Structures are given as C-alpha cells and as structure tokens.
Amino acid sequence: MMEVPSFTLTRQMKEMEKELSAAIQQVMESGQFILGDIVKTFEEQMADYTHSRFAIGVGNGSDALYLALRAADIGAGDEVLTTPFTFFATAGSILRTGAKPVFTDIQVDTFNMDPEQARTRITPRTRAVLPVHLFGLMADVEALRQNFDGIIIEDAAQAIGATMRGKPAGSVGDLAAFSFFPTKNLGALGDGGLVTTQREEWANAVRALRAHGARKKYYHEVVGINSRLDALQAAILSVKLPYLDRWTQKRQHIAKRYSDGLHTLGLEAVHIPVVPEGFTHVFHQYTIRVENRDRLQAFLKSQGIGTTVYYPLALHLQPALRDLGYHLGDFPISEQVQNEVLSLPMFPELTDSEVDYVIEMIGHFYGKRVG
Structure with missing residues (x-):
C-alpha cells in the first residue's frame, strides 16, 4: 500500500x-x-x-x-x-x-x-x-x-x-x-x-x-x-x-494525468473538473464530484490516500448565518455539490506514480481496472 x-x-x-x-x-x-x-x-x-x-x-x-x-x-x-x-x-x-x-447559486461544472x-x-x-x-x-x-x-x-x-x-x-x-x-x-x-x-x-x-x-x-x-x-x-x-509558474505547470500536469486516467476508466459516477475555453486553471485543488462520496473517501483513506471535502456545508446553511433567512432548497446546485465534492491529493511535488495509484484505487472502488 x-x-x-x-x-x-x-x-x-x-x-x-x-x-x-x-x-x-x-x-x-x-x-x-x-x-x-x-x-x-x-x-x-x-x-x-x-x-x-x-x-x-x-x-x-x-x-x-x-x-x-x-x-x-x-x-x-x-x-x-x-x-x-x-x-x-x-x-x-x-x-x-x-x-x-x-x-x-453556482454552475455545477465550474463551482x-x-x-x-x-x-x-x-x-x-x-x-x-x-x-x-x-x-x-x-x-x-x-x-x-x-x-x-x-x-x-x-x-x-x-x-x-x-x-x-x-x-x-x-x-x-x-x-x-x-x-x-x-x-x-x-x-x-x-x-x-x-x-x-x-x-x-x-x-x-x-x-x-x-x-x-x-x-x-x-x-x-x-x-x-x-x-x-x-x-x-x-x-x-x-x-x-x-517558482510559482513552474509549480503551476506541475499542478496542471498532475491535473491532466488525473483527468486522462479517470476518463479512461469511463466512470459515469465520477465528474472531473471542467476548464472553460479561454480560461487557465491553476488547480489549487483537483476536485471531482462523485456518487457515494463519503464511502469513496473512507475507502481511499483505508488505502493510504488522503482526501479533503471542500466544502461540506454551503454558507446559507451555516448556523452562524441563519439570521440571513435562507433555507434548505434555496440554492440547489450548491446543496448538491456539497454532498459530492472530493478533493484528491494535489501539490507540485506529487509524483506520477502517486497520481496513478490514486486513479487505480478510485477505479478499484467502482469495480474498474486501469489499463
């Protein structure tokens, strides 16, 4: 492992x-x-x-x-x-x-x-x-x-x-x-x-x-x-x-490797990040949307892979902001993605073999093999 x-x-x-x-x-x-x-x-x-x-x-x-x-x-x-x-x-x-x-509310594909x-x-x-x-x-x-x-x-x-x-x-x-x-x-x-x-x-x-x-x-x-x-x-x-531009290029390389690998798996349950035409993404996070998010996160943890949920509760539902008067159902896209988002390991020093291992374990969770 x-x-x-x-x-x-x-x-x-x-x-x-x-x-x-x-x-x-x-x-x-x-x-x-x-x-x-x-x-x-x-x-x-x-x-x-x-x-x-x-x-x-x-x-x-x-x-x-x-x-x-x-x-x-x-x-x-x-x-x-x-x-x-x-x-x-x-x-x-x-x-x-x-x-x-x-x-x-937000766009579901760009957040x-x-x-x-x-x-x-x-x-x-x-x-x-x-x-x-x-x-x-x-x-x-x-x-x-x-x-x-x-x-x-x-x-x-x-x-x-x-x-x-x-x-x-x-x-x-x-x-x-x-x-x-x-x-x-x-x-x-x-x-x-x-x-x-x-x-x-x-x-x-x-x-x-x-x-x-x-x-x-x-x-x-x-x-x-x-x-x-x-x-x-x-x-x-x-x-x-x-060093920032070089680190950004490494992040973009890692993101492409994630996206290519996950695309190859053909998982309908996994939605990879979208970069609109005319935009460059610096991948502070590489965040996917998945079904069974919490189960996948627990499985990846059992395989030695750290992940993070940004963010598990949208602001309009936060107790500290209840006086603003919002309720569940007001922003359906934000409420949807808060239950689906999972940020995979992302930092410039991440190796290709580490990225490939993450992809492999996601595939394993959904019953798909890489290659």
Whole structure:
C-alpha cells in the first residue's frame, strides 16, 4: 500500500531550505520586521505579477477581503452578491463591514458563480459583487460585468496565476483579495494576504485601514484594524514567487494525468473538473464530484490516500448565518455539490506514480481496472 498525503509542505521545504533560511537571516539582520523595504519589494513584485497598478500586503486573506470592501466604502445598508459555496471568510468579511451578503447559486461544472443567476439577484441595494475564483479557476467576471456596473471584488485567494481570456486573477475586478496561507499555491510560513487594485485612492485607503486608519503615524482618519504583512513572510514569499509558474505547470500536469486516467476508466459516477475555453486553471485543488462520496473517501483513506471535502456545508446553511433567512432548497446546485465534492491529493511535488495509484484505487472502488 502506498501512502499519498492530501497535501504536504515537507517536500517543498526540503528543496528550498537554504534559500528560505537565507531570506529569514536577511530580515533578522535588517532589524525591520513590520512593513519596510522587504514588504514594499514584495508588493511591487505582486503588482507586476497580477498586472495591477497597486498591491498592498495585509495580515491574511480574510483581512484582504474585508479591507478591499472597506476601501470601496461598503458598509451598513449595502448588499454584496456572492456565492454560498466557498470558505466562510467570504461571507464573514462582508458581515464585518456591516453589509449584507446576498447569495446566488453556482454552475455545477465550474463551482463558480453563475452569471445568469447572479443577474436575477441584483437589486438597487447591490453595491458590489464578490465572485470567488474557486479551486484555482476564475469566475467569469466579464459576464458578470455585462449585467452589473457597480464594484466587483475578486476573491482570488485560491487562484493566483489563473487567467481569464489572457487576464490574470487580481486584474479584472476593481479590487482583489489574495491569501498566502501556507497551503495556497503561493504560501507563506504563516498568515499573509494582499489586496490589488488599479485605483490609487483605494490603494491608499487599504494602506491606511491596515494601520488603524492612519495615513500619518498617530493621526487616525478612520477606524481601521491592525493587519500588516510582516517582513519575514514577505521575504519568504519573494523567494517563492519566482517558482510559482513552474509549480503551476506541475499542478496542471498532475491535473491532466488525473483527468486522462479517470476518463479512461469511463466512470459515469465520477465528474472531473471542467476548464472553460479561454480560461487557465491553476488547480489549487483537483476536485471531482462523485456518487457515494463519503464511502469513496473512507475507502481511499483505508488505502493510504488522503482526501479533503471542500466544502461540506454551503454558507446559507451555516448556523452562524441563519439570521440571513435562507433555507434548505434555496440554492440547489450548491446543496448538491456539497454532498459530492472530493478533493484528491494535489501539490507540485506529487509524483506520477502517486497520481496513478490514486486513479487505480478510485477505479478499484467502482469495480474498474486501469489499463
């Protein structure tokens, strides 16, 4: 039996140990640990990578969403349209501003916001639309713009490096939020986040809001929060960023191997990820939809294969959000996929033999042999 983890950083850390240690040593010698030149350099690198005029480092991805909303002056009395099939921070960040999350259902094949359904949910109170680029595939922001001329904020936490018709994640909305949680495609060794925008006034607003609302030290124009990307994490991310495209190519290779192998098995019960024409997928997760999901997951675990369910309960059904007034049946596609999704092992250092073993065991579960 082969042991295949759902995710691990140990292989990557071993390969990069010397470079990361040198970067950490540089920060220690600089004596500058909060913001400073190292953070500024990483922000410039990220602005270039995402084709954005401005990139502002913040404490984590959740704060990136919140600060992007605050910079756009989203608050009490406003509605923000988003998806119920995502991590809790998407809706939580909207609520932190005092605005109301309004959900709209997803497309079953992409897991992303359905532009047609979104059109029917827009009201005069809708100040912003917050699409999530889930699992590494961008939502169709251009289609959303056809029916909405307000603010669009990308939740790009899982999609750094992804593109839509040649435009990278972080450049197509009015603002965008990234996460550098260690498991992300570009991960820090702790928490970290970033906001991108093309508008200087919003960039300046984020810079102030991340430092308790002060543009000048000890002079507070608004009530902000303490959410600054520290220099250690920025230095680590600057070391990793040049490797990101190569890691993305490895993820895409792994995804193709999964898709080709599962397609060969001819399993009607297994639905593989879809990549629409004109989009590139960076496969933060390789997520299939399957019948008997829980049984398959238990079987794979018994064969040494780690898997994860993202996400087992849609946001409109979460106890913490019951006051929004949604009920079972309101978003049938999200409710369907929450019972079907299973994310297979995915990280750049995964070997072909490990991928083939996962495919073989899925086939074994459904009574099909590879080859």
